[in-house]
Amino acid sequence: MRWTHTFIPTLKESPADAEILSHKLLLRAGLIRKLTAGLYTFLPLGVRALHKVAQIVREEMDRAGALEVLMPALQPPDIWQQSGRYQSAADVLYKVRDRANKEWVLGPTHEEVITQLAATEISSYRQMPKNFYQIQVKFRDEIRPRFGLMRAKEFMMKDAYSFDVSDDAAQLSYQKMYDAYVRIFQRCGLKAVPVEADTGVIGGKFSHEFMVPAETGENEIACVASGGYAANLEKATSRGPLTPTPGVSTGHAPEKFPTPGVLTIAALAAPPHLVPPHRQLKTLVYLADSRPVLVLVRGDDQLNEPKLAAQLGTDQFRAAEPDEIAAALGAHPGSLGAVAATLKSPDLAVYADAALRGAAGMVTGANEDGFHLRHVDLGRDIRVTRWADLRTVRSGELDVATGQPLTLHRAIEVGHVFKLGTKYSEAMNATFLDEQGRAHPCVMGCYGIGVTRTVQAVIEQSNDRDGILWPKAVAPYTVCITPLNVDPDGPVMPLAETLYAQLQAAGVDVILDDRPERPGVKFKDSELVGFPLRVGLGEKSLARGEVELKPRRGSLVGVRIEEATARILSLLDSLP
RNA sequence: CGGGGCGUAGCGUAGCCUGGUAGCGCGUCUGAAUGGGGUUCAGAAGGUCGUGCGUUCGAAUCGCACCGCCCCGACCA
Numbered sequence: 001m002r003w004t005h006t007f008i009p010t011l012k013e014s015p016a017d018a019e020i021l022s023h024k025l026l027l028r029a030g031l032i033r034k035l036t037a038g039l040y041t042f043l044p045l046g047v048r049a050l051h052k053v054a055q056i057v058r059e060e061m062d063r064a065g066a067l068e069v070l071m072p073a074l075q076p077p078d079i080w081q082q083s084g085r086y087q088s089a090a091d092v093l094y095k096v097r098d099r100a101n102k103e104w105v106l107g108p109t110h111e112e113v114i115t116q117l118a119a120t121e122i123s124s125y126r127q128m129p130k131n132f133y134q135i136q137v138k139f140r141d142e143i144r145p146r147f148g149l150m151r152a153k154e155f156m157m158k159d160a161y162s163f164d165v166s167d168d169a170a171q172l173s174y175q176k177m178y179d180a181y182v183r184i185f186q187r188c189g190l191k192a193v194p195v196e197a198d199t200g201v202i203g204g205k206f207s208h209e210f211m212v213p214a215e216t217g218e219n220e221i222a223c224v225a226s227g228g229y230a231a232n233l234e235k236a237t238s239r240g241p242l243t244p245t246p247g248v249s250t251g252h253a254p255e256k257f258p259t260p261g262v263l264t265i266a267a268l269a270a271p272p273h274l275v276p277p278h279r280q281l282k283t284l285v286y287l288a289d290s291r292p293v294l295v296l297v298r299g300d301d302q303l304n305e306p307k308l309a310a311q312l313g314t315d316q317f318r319a320a321e322p323d324e325i326a327a328a329l330g331a332h333p334g335s336l337g338a339v340a341a342t343l344k345s346p347d348l349a350v351y352a353d354a355a356l357r358g359a360a361g362m363v364t365g366a367n368e369d370g371f372h373l374r375h376v377d378l379g380r381d382i383r384v385t386r387w388a389d390l391r392t393v394r395s396g397e398l399d400v401a402t403g404q405p406l407t408l409h410r411a412i413e414v415g416h417v418f419k420l421g422t423k424y425s426e427a428m429n430a431t432f433l434d435e436q437g438r439a440h441p442c443v444m445g446c447y448g449i450g451v452t453r454t455v456q457a458v459i460e461q462s463n464d465r466d467g468i469l470w471p472k473a474v475a476p477y478t479v480c481i482t483p484l485n486v487d488p489d490g491p492v493m494p495l496a497e498t499l500y501a502q503l504q505a506a507g508v509d510v511i512l513d514d515r516p517e518r519p520g521v522k523f524k525d526s527e528l529v530g531f532p533l534r535v536g537l538g539e540k541s542l543a544r545g546e547v548e549l550k551p552r553r554g555s556l557v558g559v560r561i562e563e564a565t566a567r568i569l570s571l572l573d574s575l576p
Numbered sequence: 577c578g579g580g581g582c583g584u585a586g587c588g589u590a591g592c593c594u595g596g597u598a599g600c601g602c603g604u605c606u607g608a609a610u611g612g613g614g615u616u617c618a619g620a621a622g623g624u625c626g627u628g629c630g631u632u633c634g635a636a637u638c639g640c641a642c643c644g645c646c647c648c649g650a651c652c653a
Contacts, residue, residue, distance in 0.1 A: 012587085015587065017645060034645095036644080037646090085653090143577085520615075
């Protein structure tokens with residue numbers, strides 16, 4: 001490609017609405033332009049990078065035995081009614097009406113469509129395993145689109161759906177996808193960490209997310225530095241708080257004491273009360289399927305809502321409002337407690353974090369505004385309905401299996417593999433007959449990769465002060481030939497043309513910067529866009545009989561003109 | 577949806593508080609010089625100051641409403 005022929009509108013300054021580096025670079029390097037919030041046009045260079053990622057995904061999916069299909073983005077709402085997600089996913093569903101005023105939805109994902117297909121087309125165990133995938137646009141009515149391509153209303157996704165005859169077989173399908181994902185992100189030049197993940201509203205039993213560590217990521221993960229355990233913070237567990245929970249009873253019965261105006265853990269820890277946070281019980285009130293539930297964590301711990309959701313077994317839950325709390329407990333936030341003797345209703349469910357097991361001599365609210373209780377022993381004074389891991393892991397805590405310390409990192413989710421089970425196949429009647437002629441629901445898995453997001457994640461992870469540092473596998477062009485004088489009758493351009501033709505013939509994605517610009521402009525642009533290798537041709541180097549090879553991440557080397565093509569090809573091989 | 581910030585030329589911005597001529601840098605176009613790191617000089621084009629209503633002799637500037645964008649939170653497959 002010739003620079004003057006394509007369209008690469010680079011910018012010296014980044015538009016004010018770009019906040020994070022990768023978003024700025026996408027705009028400045030001329031890869032995308034915004035239409036409106038969450039919607040972007042891919043310009044020629046952006047499309048090339050996107051297609052390269054998509055092609056890697058496609059090759060690895062094919063290699064893993066998945067079958068490419070293409071499903072409609074426009075979908076009838078009744079399949080969403082069938083799966084139950086017309087309600088549960090209502091917030092993200094774009095709905096449109098046709099001329100007959102019939103409603104349609106724009107697909108945010110395709111479990112319903114593929115399961116409907118399986119329901120009609122897969123009827124025998126002989127037809128499985130099958131794994132269908134597509135690379136297609138998804139539409140999600142995001143509450144807040146953010147960070148360019150990171151969280152958009154419309155984005156490119158690879159989604160795959162596996163169908164198996166049994167749980168064990170589904171596990172194999174899952175593992176194949178997991179392995180394929182590891183290869184995909186490796187080939188994209190991304191450091192992506194597979195972490196154990198919460199399965200969320202989509203349901204299912206088992207899942208991993210592929211996370212790209214980055215300051216600007218929207219997720220947080222906990223990892224053992226040496227590798228091994230890694231989990232989304234929504235799911236991460238540890239051996240518990242570093243400060244042990246007090247476990248020795250004072251021998252006294254709970255005793256009420258006045259704490260006027262003390263509404264927070266910190267306030268109770270301050271003078272005059274001086275109750276350390278780890279000796280306090282934090283009492284939270286949730287409404288699960290409209291019924292109040294008390295949740296206890298240690299004063300210095302944070303409740304992990306996804307863990308609570310898993311224990312409650314419903315996604316219809318939320319923190320109670322102050323008036324709802326007052327109605328349930330007779331006191332307001334800041335004075336709440338779960339001590340049985342202070343509860344209006346003895347059968348109020350109490351979920352307690354496992355770190356509190358055996359806790360004694362604790363302080364908690366008295367369910368009377370302005371009062372707390374001391375000398376509270378969990379086992380004696382609080383009727384716990386269920387013990388569970390409900391707290392959020394903190395940095396430095398020890399891995400359950402190895403005892404190694406965990407560190408917390410922010411990360412970008414680029415891929416997700418789910419073992420779905422039979423949630424959709426049961427809802428949509430996707431059954432098959434086994435060898436005995438008995439019907440069973442297909443066991444499903446689903447596997448997503450955010451293709452557009454992956455492009456941005458690569459940039460977020462690979463850049464320097466001058467611009468993008470594309471890994472060769474996903475660079476829009478791998479080689480940029482930069483003649484410093486484009487006079488067709490001059491000494492430089494004919495050689496540039498020759499190299500250009502030879503590299504094209506060798507199958508290299510090469511761009512020829514044939515703009516009549518000053519060298520500085522060309523150098524800056526090629527570095528901003530981040531082509532892995534620049535081939536510089538100027539009269540000075542030519543006079544020495546050399547052309548200059550400048551890897552984006554390395555230093556400049558001069559090579560003999562007659563060896564140039566061969567040296568470029570071998571240098572390319574060695575580049576990341 | 578709650579909180580905060582912002583809408584002035586393609587991009588980045590000043591002016592707004594204290595009402596009266598719309599300014600600068602980059603980019604674009606023309607010409608010249610320069611010709612190995614966003615070069616320099618001269619000239620030019622380009623503006624419903626987000627939209628509407630209001631206050632006023634007069635509104636980019638003050639008030640109200642709306643729209644849009646960004647950030648934080650809530651939410652999120």
